[in-house]
Amino acid sequence: MSDPLAAWRLGSEPYYQPQGDECDRFEAAWSRRLPLLLKGPTGCGKTRFIEHMAWRMGRPLVTVACNEDTTAGDLLGRWLLEDGATRWQDGPLALAARHGGICYLDEIVEARPDTVVAIHPLTDTRRMLPLDRASEVIRAHPDFMLVVSYNPGGSRELKPSTRQRFCGMRFGYPDAEDEAEILMREGGVDVEMASALVALGRRTRRLAGHGLEEGASTRMLVRAAQLLRQGMSARDACIAALVVPLTDEAALCDALMAAVDASF
Ligand code: ADP
DSSP: OOOTTGGGOOSSOOOOOOSSSHHHHHHHHHHTTOOEEEEOOTTSSHHHHHHHHHHHHTOOEEEEEOOTTOOHHHHHEEEEEETTEEEEEEOHHHHHHHHTOEEEEETGGGSOHHHHHHTHHHHSTTOEEEEGGGTEEEEOOTTOEEEEEEOTTSSOOOOHHHHTTSEEEEOOOOOHHHHHHHHHHHHOOOHHHHHHHHHHHHHHHHHBTTTBSSOOOHHHHHHHHHHHHTTOOHHHHHIIIIIHHHOOOHHHHHHHHHHHHHHO
């Protein structure tokens, strides 16, 4: 029989620079298949972490990027009409629960409330997933694990009735040395350039809360490094990867440009 999770298997080890003992803490949760909440700002490495851990655990990673249009049906599945007959097609959550994958719901808080409620039965000891529309209840595979991510700085909050069902791991931006290492590995820049970008990132993070919602993420710094590698000047790369995406306000734009000019 073909592997229903084949498309979700990771071919090679995703590079992940640990920030502390998070890999050990993940393994403890994994060994009991406890549902896990990864909390931290966008672009700080949560997705890369779970990709790396899924690879280490030898499990496929079924990822869903949640948004305001994500419904319970998108996660659970739907009936399809095929050659005049109807056929049930598992959604990503049902697929992972049935066949034993790690299901990662990225930015769970963005999904509609009925979606969030749909995952509740998988988070208690019964580990079940009712598929009302298919008149079926899936008992989760022993290798199924549910992981969700959440950015506490965002506009929406996760309800206590949901968050209390998870064990949590907090993520922040990597420390300077680790972040420079990531920029060298992912962006292909040398140590001097990586350190200058990291210093700029830190300057922008100090502006967070002073008009700017969040400073430059590690993801943004990686992109700046990648543009630099393509031959762009440091200034242009930072405008494209950091300044333009971070703000629409002229005053904040000036403050960010001043930070860029002070860095290069
Ligand atoms: P999040 O899921 O928190 O929004 P990601 O995991 O997608 O963020 O990280 C964004 C990018 O930043 C990754 O694609 C990777 O290039 C880089 N990155 C961030 N943290 C790390 C890390 N600890 N190790 C390796 N790469 C990282």
